Every structure is written in structure tokens, then in C-alpha cells.
Amino acid sequence: MLNSIGRILPDYVEGYGTVRPFMGAYENLTKVERKGVSALSNTCGGNKVREDLAELIGEIDIKDGMTLSFHHHLRNGDKVLNMVLKLIGGMGIKNLTIAASSLFPVHEPLVQWMKAGVVTQIVSNYISGPVAQAISTGELARPAIMHTHGGRARAIESGDLDIDIAFIAAPAADAYGNINGVQGPAACGSLGYAVSDAEYARTVVAVTDTLVPYPAQRVAISQEYVDYVVVVDSIGDPTGIVSGTTQITRNPIGLKIASQAVDVIEAAGYLKEGISFQTGAGGVSLAVAHFLKQKMLSKGVIGSFASGGITGYLVDMYEQGLFRALMDVQCFDLEAIRSFKENEGHQSMSASKYGNPHNKGAVVDQLDVMIMGATEIDLDFNVNVTTGSHGLIMGGSGGHSDTAAGSKLSIVVTQLIKVRNPIVRERVTTVTTPGETIDVVVTERGIAVNPKREKLREQLVDAGIRLVEIEDLKNMAYELTGEPEDLELDDRVVAVVEYRNGTxxxxxRMV
Amino acid sequence: MNRFYRSMLFIPGNNPGMIQNASVFDADALIFDLEDAVSIDEKDAARVLVSMALETFDFKPSVCIVRVNPLDTVWGREDVLQIGKYHPDIILVPKADPEAIGTCHALLQDIEKENDFKPESIRIIALIESAYGVECATEIIKGSSRVDGILLGGEDFTADMQIRRTPEGRELFYARTRLATLCRAYGLQFIDTPYTDVNDLEGLTFDVREAVSLGATGKAAINPRQLEAIHRGFEPMESDVHWAAEVVATWQQAKEEGKGVFALHGKMVDAPVFARAEKILKQVEAVRGEELINHVE
Amino acid sequence: MIIQNPSCAGAMESNDILIMLHPSEDGVQIQLESKVKKQFGRRIESVIKTTLEQAGVTSTVVIARDKGALDYTIKARVITAVNRSLGGGSYE
Incomplete structure (x- = not known):
């Protein structure tokens, strides 16, 4: 069958089930149901603390086919997922589903559990490194499910993603299960991605290396959701927690793109009092923040909030008074963590509050301007950030689709060509984010507006922005690179990309 | 009268990534560098790479200049002979003196004949970077009818003079003034030396202002980030453009009424004032590529 | 013409390609390594082959390590490698 953006989908995918095709970004349910949680009350009779992870794992009775969840706030420094699987792997348990909000190169040991049949399904919003490679080449028994950040929260709340045990890496916790992200050697700031897991899993285990006296301060996840607190030597490597890409690009092409993106923001009329803004942590995206800051300072504009993964750059803007608040689902660097501890206006938000389309209002819906990247973008403005042009998984939506759908002005910033690959192309390898939610593409060789945004187009032209058609961008790219050959892929589906509403x-497909 | 280029951006001649993206920065001219930016054992490779680039891309809207190696080295002549076949707009001759210019002129003459190019269609800019070069600049200009202008190489010049280069650039005052005057006298362009600290945009802005005030018509750049400040510096200020447009419009009206002199905002406008106004608009036209002077006659 | 002297040109840097020519008498053989081999492998090989033909080379083993070079760069690096081989010298 075809979905509304013309992608060919099987009606039924073995190991996934019946496919509900995507029929539009704003096709909405009028009524949604949240699942009921069946959990034992106060399971452990008052003493939640366990000194030994192995002992706890014996106690909670992990069975074949269960779903275990993990969050990714410790990013490439996370030790908890590997630690838990190392203990479970040797117990003869099979067919586990790992629902990790993201997976990084550090999670390489997971590949061996996939091959051994211990783990047969993965549910995640972003996968990079050896696990991604292994899924792409067919090492996982069932197809992986790729969510958006908001979509994962939706799936957990609706029961689509039913979690048996949530292992929550806790930078600090007290003995009764109050968790915060701001103390201890693996302090990571906000714990936004772990909130739905804690609220909806049948069993919740806090794994911490820093036990603080009761009651813990700055509680992110509260005791009423937590069954156990396990104390281990270390939950994470602080150097891996910080993202590698939180520097402004020095590449003159990136700077040109960024400065043009800010011209677009201004021409579209958003450079005014109360502007809300989000940008990724990539070099070009950060450079957009840099140029926006200069414009806001020179025009005396005060914004309402900046949101998403928060970087030191946004903290700097906040501390200079350019935003009244930071809405933080995840801290990207040490500056953001410091600010999260110190600044009252630097608030945490859960993934559900951030981007779930089926709650009573997500932060993305309050967003004016979103700056985002693209691995590929097609003539309908559909964006791929899930697979590379070689077909291998190397990322995923994260908040991409959520913010594109919610924001009033979504701008893709990208070089037209990377390593000979035309970024603007006839057809993308995988669609992550539908084109109907993307407004503008800014490249070093031209700016294109989605033809569906006639009014925006007029505004930009009136303001003197020179525009080209997206076909022109594609042609310019192909003239330099040549036309890429079609990939030859296997029929087997190795991952299902779910839009934020679950379609x-x-x-x-397998490489 | 040749076109004036506000900016000339140096692009290392053996760097494919920078070459293929050179046109996106809207520099008025690009200098593909086969000399200082290329190590001795890659001279041959850079020559071929730039040749293939000239064959493949048109680099519009920028004009293409190639800086060859000095003509008294084993690479210099070969550079001109190879690159010439692909018809760059301009050859930038380093360590310029009258002999080098003469040699380059003769080589280009042969190339143009062999390849059926229009005679003298490949132009020359002289890169003057020695005390001797500054002092015999007149002969350099007269050394070839292809010479369209002079670029001052501040680093090598100050080294040759055995003086220190400073951010303020007082040590370049004489060379700048002399070359600017000379170029103006012969109707050529004078392009100022690049500002070497790419992170100091404030210093660059000051340096551009200095060059403009001494009569430079453009400035070389070693990083695309420098272009904005350079373009801003060499474009007439918006208030000047506004004034000039008003003068020209009123002048035309006055002419229809048969008046040769009139007052605008209380100031007298006569032929020299009108000429200055017209010049400003022409300069803007040349840069923006749009017609500002409405020739109704 | 048969390549007599081994030679190389280019670099393993982004947007560039390293071309190594080795003596051989069995016609032109190309071993290509490239991140974009799936999308552009055939085209890259054809550019190498055509450039060698135009330079009159009938026999050599080409080892090409590509980091996303465009056609003009591939062409330039092949020409330079051939020139260097003819110049008798290899710098590897």
C-alpha cells in the first residue's frame, strides 16, 4: 500500500504487525486513551535499596519476552544499559525488547545479545554506531521501531509501548526513590526522557552511584513511581555525556547558511518580542543561534523561550536576558547542566510535554522558529535523518518530526552536497519527517520555500530574500555530483519508522 | 576602462573542497593560488586541479584569477602555459617587476594565438611585493597593455623593507599611497593587501577604511568571512548614494529647464559636483549590477 | 602505453581522492574504495578509465581511495599520477 506521501509499505510486517499508514501530519484523533498501569504497591516493604544489581535482577523475576526500558541522558557515556544486559544475558532469558530512548556507539555490546537472541526487538528514537549497523544488516530478529521523542511518550502513555521494567540511570537518588539529575559524578541536568517510563512501567528501578539523604532535592522523578534503588559504582562516564558537536562551525559555508537562515527568520516576521526558538546542537544550527543573538541584541528583542536539547550557547543567550526561559528536555553540555542547577527560568520538561501530539498541549506547539538539519531532503520537502544515502541507519527523528510539526516556521539548514552526496534529491532513502511540516530549506547555493507556503513565500520575496525552487537546488547539486544510482536493498524490513502519532x-530495508 | 573588483578571495590551489565551493561567497574575484598556498611537491598537482576546475566551472558571479608561481622559477612558466589554455580572466604575477610582466605578456600572446582566443583577452594584475617593485611600478604598468591593476603584497613588502608589519599598517602608508596614485593616474585598479588576522573583524574594518581613504579600489581576502566587511567598506555609504541620486535627478530636471548650476538643500551643484555624484552611482551600478542612472536623453 | 613506474597523486582528505598507479600488463584494472561507492561507484570508475584512455594509458592497476571527490578532481588526480609516472618518479 501507499501512505499519503507515496511511500510503498507492506500491509503487514512480520514481527511488527499490521501497518497503519501515515495519512497526514495533522490527521488527529479526537479522543485518545491512556493505558492503565498494573503495578504492585510498595513491593519491597519499605526498603527499596539494593546494594547489588545482580541480586535485584534475581528478585524482580525477568521473563522471556519482556520489555526493558532505558533513557539516554548519559548519551555515549551510559553504563547502565550494558551493565543490566551483561547480567541478564547469561540467565538464559530470550526475546527481550529493549526500549531505549536513544542508542549510541557505547552500546556496542547490545549487538552480541541481538545475535544470541537475548534481544530480539529494539524500540528507539535515535540509533547510531554498531547497533545501527547491526540492525541495518539484519542482525535483529524483529524489525526495530523508530519513534520520535514525542511519539515515544505517546506510545508509552497509550500502551502501544508496554514497559515491564524501566531501568532509570539516576545521577543521584535517595533511599526511597526520589531521583535528580543534578548531583553526583554523572550529573546530566534534565531527565526529561525518563518521565513517561517511570510513570507507566510496571516496575521501576533507579540505578544510581550517588545515594543522597532523604528527601533528595530538585526531584525529577518522584518516589511514588519507583520500586527499587540500586547502588552501583558508576552509572556513566562524564566525558561521554557531553555531546561532541556543541561548537559553532568555523566553516565559512556553514556560516553563510546560518546567516541566511537568520535573514529568513527576520523576513518572515518572527524577529520580534516574545520569539520562541529551538535549534539542534550541530555546528550550523548553533551558528544560527549565534547570528540570531547578534540580531536580537542589535534590535533589542527579548524572546519568550528557547527549547529542546539545551547547549551552553542558549544558556549564554538566556543569561544575557535574550530569553525569559529555557525549556530543557536534555542538557547537551556542562554549561547547560550548570545553568539547569542555578537558573530558575531554566526548566525541565518531559518528552511528553515536549512533543507528544496526543496530550493536552506540547511545547513544540508554542514554538515560533525551529532550525533543523537533514541528511537528505526531496522535492516534496520530505526529510530523512534516519538513514545515510547508503541505506544504513545512522540516526533517527529524535525531536525532528515533533518540532517540524509544531513550530510555525521550520527551517532546514544544510550544505547542498556532503561527501559527493546531493542532500537535495529526487527521492530520499527514508522519510523521517513529512514535507508538509517543513517550510524552508536554506543551502549555500540557494533558499527554497515549500510551495504549500504561498504567503510565506510572498513575505520573503517582499523582504528581498532571493528564492529558488527546490528543483533548482536539486539540479545544481546533481550538476556537481552526477545523478546518484538507486540503492539495491533487500526486501526484508529491518526497521519501521513511526510518525509521532504512531502511523x-x-x-x-536490509542493506 | 576595466571593471573594478571590491574583493579578491584567495583559494588554495590544491584544495578541491574549497575550489568547488569558491563561487558561493559572492566575492567579486577569486584568486586560485598556485604559489604560497601550495607545497613544493604538489605544484604539479595544483596546476592540473585548477586547470580542471576552470574547465568545469564558470564560478559566476566571480571573476577568475590564477596566481602563478614567480616567472623566474621552474614552475612559473609552466603554470602560465598550462593554465592559459583554460582561459582564466586574469593572471596574477607575483614578485612583479618589469621583466616578469614582459615574460608573462609574451607567453599569453602565444597561448592566445595557438588557442584562437581574442588577443589580450587574458589580463594581468601585478602583485607588487618588494621595494624594487614599488619603485618601478610605472615600468611594471607600462610593461604590458594587459595590466589591469596592481595588488600590494604587504607581508613580503615589509619583509623586504626589513620593517615590522603592525595592525595599524602605518609602515604601508607610502606603498599604498604611491601605488594608489599611480593606478588612478593610469585608470587602473589598486587592490590592497589582505588583512592577515582572520579572527579580528574589527581590525579588518579599520584596515579597509584606511585602504579606501588612501585610494584603493578593492582589497584581497584570505578567508570568506572577511568579504562582508570588505564589501561594506568599498561600497559608497547609503547616505552618499541617496545624495548622488538626488543630485543626478535634479540635474536632469535643471538641464531641461536650461540651467547649468542650481542649489540642492542650500548647496551649489555645478559640473564637478554632478560628476562626483554620477561616479558614485556608476560605482554602485558596477557592484550591484542594476541601473541607477536613468538616462532619459 | 603501459605504466612503468608506480606513482600516486591526491590525498585521503574530504572531497579528494588518492590515486595510485602500479605497473601491469593486463590492461586497466581499478580497485575502488569509496564511501559513495553504492551511489557513484560506476561513475567514478568510468571517469578514471576515460581519463587514462585520453592520456594514452592502456595498462595499469589503479588503486583509488575516494573521500567524496567530484569528477574534475578525480580527473586531475589521474592526470597528475600519469604525469608523475612518466616523469619517472614515484613519491609514495
């Missing part, structure tokens, strides 16, 4: 926007 299937695309599938990833």
Missing part, C-alpha cells in the same frame, strides 16, 4: 511513515 507508519516509512520502513527501512
Amino acid at each position: 507508519v511513515i516509512d520502513v527501512v
Whole structure:
């Protein structure tokens, strides 16, 4: 069958089930149901603390086919997922589902559990490194499910993603299960991605290396959701927690793109009092923040909030008074963590509050301007950030689709060509984010507006922005690179890409 | 009268990534550098790479200049002979003196004949970077009818003079003034030396102002980030453009009424004032590529 | 013409390609390594082959390590490698 953006999908995917095709970004349910949680009350009779992870794992009775969840606030420094699987792997348990909000190169040991059949399904919003490679080449028994950040919260709350045990890496916790992200050697700031897991899993285990006296301060996840507190030597490597890409680009092409993106923001009329803004942590995206800051300072504009993953750059803007608040689902660097501890206006938000389309209002819906990247973008403005042009998984939506759908002005900033690959192209390898939610593409060789945004187009032209058609960008790229050959992929589906509302926007086939 | 280029951006001649993206920065001219930016054992490779680039891309809207190696080295002549076949707009001759210019002129003459190019269609800019070069600049200009202008190489010049280069650039005052005057006298362009600290945009802005005030018509750049400040510096200020447009419009009206002199905002406008106004608008036209002077006659 | 002297040109840097020519008498053989081999492998090989033909080379083993070079760069690096081989010298 075809979904509304013309991707060919199977009606049924073995190991996934019946496919509900994507029929539009704003096709909405009038009524949603949240699942009921069946959990034992106060399971452990008052003493939640366990000194030994192995002992606890014996106690909670992990069975074949269960779903275990993890959050990714410790990013490439996370030790908890590997630690838990190392203990479970040897117990003869099979067919586990790992629902980790993101997976990084550090999670390489997971590949061996996939091959051994201990783990047969993965549910995640972003996967990079050896696990991504292994999924792409067919090492996982069932297809992986790729969510958006908001979509994962939705799936957990609706029961689509039913979690048996949530292992929550806790930078600090007290003996009764109050968790915060601001103390201890692995302090990571906000714990936004772990909130739905804690609220909806049948069993919740806090794994910490820093036990603080009761009651813990600055509680992010509260005791009423937590069954156990396990104390281990270390939950994470602080150097891996900080993202590698939180520097402004020095590449003159990136700077040109960024400065043009700010011209677009201004021409579209958003450079005014109360502007809300989000940008990724990539070099070009950060450079957009840099140029926006200069414009806001020179025009005396005070914004309402900046949101998303928070970097030191946004903290700097906040501390200079350019935003009244930071809405933080995840801290990207040490500056952001410091600010999260110190600044009252630097608030945490859960993934559900951030981007779930089926709650009573997400922060993305309050967002004016979103700056985002793209691995590929097609003539309908559909964006791929899930697979590379070689077909291998190397990322995922994260908040991409959520913010594109919610924001009033979504701008893709990208070089037209990377390593000979035309970024603007006839057809993208995988669709992550539908084109109807993307407004503008800014490249070093031209700016294109989605033809569906006629009014925006007029505004930009009136303001003197020179525009080209997206076909022109594609042609310019192909003239330099040549036309890429079609990939030869296997029929087997190795991952299902779910849009934020749970419908299937695309599938990833085996390389 | 040749076109004036506000900016000339140096692009290392053996760097494919920078070459293929050179046109996106809207520099008025690009200098593909086969000399200082290329190590001795890659001279041959850079020559071929730039040749293939000239064959493949048109680099519009920028004009293409190639800086060859000095003509008294083993690479210099070969550079001109190879690159010439691909018809760059301009050859930038380093360590310029009258002999080098003469040699380059003769080589280009042969190339143009062999390849059926229009005679003298490949132009020359002289890169003057020695005390001797500054002092015999007149002969350099007269050394070839292809010479369209002079670029001052501040680093090598100060080294040759055995003086220190400073951010303020007082040590360049004489060379700048002399070359600017000379170029103006012969109707050529004088392009100022690049500002070497790419992170100091404030210093660059000051340096551009200095160059403009001494009569430079453009400035070289070693990083695309420098272009904005350079373009801003060499474009007439918006208030000047506004004034000039008003003068020209009123002048035309006055002419229709048969008046040769009139007053605008209480100031007298006569032929020299009108000429200055017209010049400003022409300069803007040349840069923006749009017609500002409405020739109704 | 048969390549007599081994030679190389280019670099393993982004947007560039390293071309190594080795003596051989069995016609032109190309071993290509490239991140974009799936999308552009055939085209890259054809550019190498055509450039060698135009330079009159009938026999050599080409080892090409590509980091996303465009056609003009591939062409330039092949020409330079051939020139260097003819110049008798290899710097590897």
C-alpha cells in the first residue's frame, strides 16, 4: 500500500504487525486513551535499596519476552544499559525488547545479545554506531521501531509501548526513590526522557552511584513511581555525556547558511518580542543561534523561550536576558547542566510535554522558529535523518518530526552536497519527517520555500530574500555530483519508522 | 576602462573542497593560488586541479584569477602555459617587476594565438611585493597593455623593507599611497593587501577604511568571512548614494529647464559636483549590477 | 602505453581522492574504495578509465581511495599520477 506521501509499505510486517499508514501530519484523533498501569504497591516493604544489581535482577523475576526500558541522558557515556544486559544475558532469558530512548556507539555490546537472541526487538528514537549497523544488516530478529521523542511518550502513555521494567540511570537518588539529575559524578541536568517510563512501567528501578539523604532535592522523578534503588559504582562516564558537536562551525559555508537562515527568520516576521526558538546542537544550527543573538541584541528583542536539547550557547543567550526561559528536555553540555542547577527560568520538561501530539498541549506547539538539519531532503520537502544515502541507519527523528510539526516556521539548514552526496534529491532513502511540516530549506547555493507556503513565500520575496525552487537546488547539486544510482536493498524490513502519532511513515530495508 | 573588483578571495590551489565551493561567497574575484598556498611537491598537482576546475566551472558571479608561481622559477612558466589554455580572466604575477610582466605578456600572446582566443583577452594584475617593485611600478604598468591593476603584497613588502608589519599598517602608508596614485593616474585598479588576522573583524574594518581613504579600489581576502566587511567598506555609504541620486535627478530636471548650476538643500551643484555624484552611482551600478542612472536623453 | 613506474597523486582528505598507479600488463584494472561507492561507484570508475584512455594509458592497476571527490578532481588526480609516472618518479 501507499501512505499519503507515496511511500510503498507492506500491509503487514512480520514481527511488527499490521501497518497503519501515515495519512497526514495533522490527521488527529479526537479522543485518545491512556493505558492503565498494573503495578504492585510498595513491593519491597519499605526498603527499596539494593546494594547489588545482580541480586535485584534475581528478585524482580525477568521473563522471556519482556520489555526493558532505558533513557539516554548519559548519551555515549551510559553504563547502565550494558551493565543490566551483561547480567541478564547469561540467565538464559530470550526475546527481550529493549526500549531505549536513544542508542549510541557505547552500546556496542547490545549487538552480541541481538545475535544470541537475548534481544530480539529494539524500540528507539535515535540509533547510531554498531547497533545501527547491526540492525541495518539484519542482525535483529524483529524489525526495530523508530519513534520520535514525542511519539515515544505517546506510545508509552497509550500502551502501544508496554514497559515491564524501566531501568532509570539516576545521577543521584535517595533511599526511597526520589531521583535528580543534578548531583553526583554523572550529573546530566534534565531527565526529561525518563518521565513517561517511570510513570507507566510496571516496575521501576533507579540505578544510581550517588545515594543522597532523604528527601533528595530538585526531584525529577518522584518516589511514588519507583520500586527499587540500586547502588552501583558508576552509572556513566562524564566525558561521554557531553555531546561532541556543541561548537559553532568555523566553516565559512556553514556560516553563510546560518546567516541566511537568520535573514529568513527576520523576513518572515518572527524577529520580534516574545520569539520562541529551538535549534539542534550541530555546528550550523548553533551558528544560527549565534547570528540570531547578534540580531536580537542589535534590535533589542527579548524572546519568550528557547527549547529542546539545551547547549551552553542558549544558556549564554538566556543569561544575557535574550530569553525569559529555557525549556530543557536534555542538557547537551556542562554549561547547560550548570545553568539547569542555578537558573530558575531554566526548566525541565518531559518528552511528553515536549512533543507528544496526543496530550493536552506540547511545547513544540508554542514554538515560533525551529532550525533543523537533514541528511537528505526531496522535492516534496520530505526529510530523512534516519538513514545515510547508503541505506544504513545512522540516526533517527529524535525531536525532528515533533518540532517540524509544531513550530510555525521550520527551517532546514544544510550544505547542498556532503561527501559527493546531493542532500537535495529526487527521492530520499527514508522519510523521517513529512514535507508538509517543513517550510524552508536554506543551502549555500540557494533558499527554497515549500510551495504549500504561498504567503510565506510572498513575505520573503517582499523582504528581498532571493528564492529558488527546490528543483533548482536539486539540479545544481546533481550538476556537481552526477545523478546518484538507486540503492539495491533487500526486501526484508529491518526497521519501521513511526510518525509521532504512531502511523507508519516509512520502513527501512536490509542493506 | 576595466571593471573594478571590491574583493579578491584567495583559494588554495590544491584544495578541491574549497575550489568547488569558491563561487558561493559572492566575492567579486577569486584568486586560485598556485604559489604560497601550495607545497613544493604538489605544484604539479595544483596546476592540473585548477586547470580542471576552470574547465568545469564558470564560478559566476566571480571573476577568475590564477596566481602563478614567480616567472623566474621552474614552475612559473609552466603554470602560465598550462593554465592559459583554460582561459582564466586574469593572471596574477607575483614578485612583479618589469621583466616578469614582459615574460608573462609574451607567453599569453602565444597561448592566445595557438588557442584562437581574442588577443589580450587574458589580463594581468601585478602583485607588487618588494621595494624594487614599488619603485618601478610605472615600468611594471607600462610593461604590458594587459595590466589591469596592481595588488600590494604587504607581508613580503615589509619583509623586504626589513620593517615590522603592525595592525595599524602605518609602515604601508607610502606603498599604498604611491601605488594608489599611480593606478588612478593610469585608470587602473589598486587592490590592497589582505588583512592577515582572520579572527579580528574589527581590525579588518579599520584596515579597509584606511585602504579606501588612501585610494584603493578593492582589497584581497584570505578567508570568506572577511568579504562582508570588505564589501561594506568599498561600497559608497547609503547616505552618499541617496545624495548622488538626488543630485543626478535634479540635474536632469535643471538641464531641461536650461540651467547649468542650481542649489540642492542650500548647496551649489555645478559640473564637478554632478560628476562626483554620477561616479558614485556608476560605482554602485558596477557592484550591484542594476541601473541607477536613468538616462532619459 | 603501459605504466612503468608506480606513482600516486591526491590525498585521503574530504572531497579528494588518492590515486595510485602500479605497473601491469593486463590492461586497466581499478580497485575502488569509496564511501559513495553504492551511489557513484560506476561513475567514478568510468571517469578514471576515460581519463587514462585520453592520456594514452592502456595498462595499469589503479588503486583509488575516494573521500567524496567530484569528477574534475578525480580527473586531475589521474592526470597528475600519469604525469608523475612518466616523469619517472614515484613519491609514495
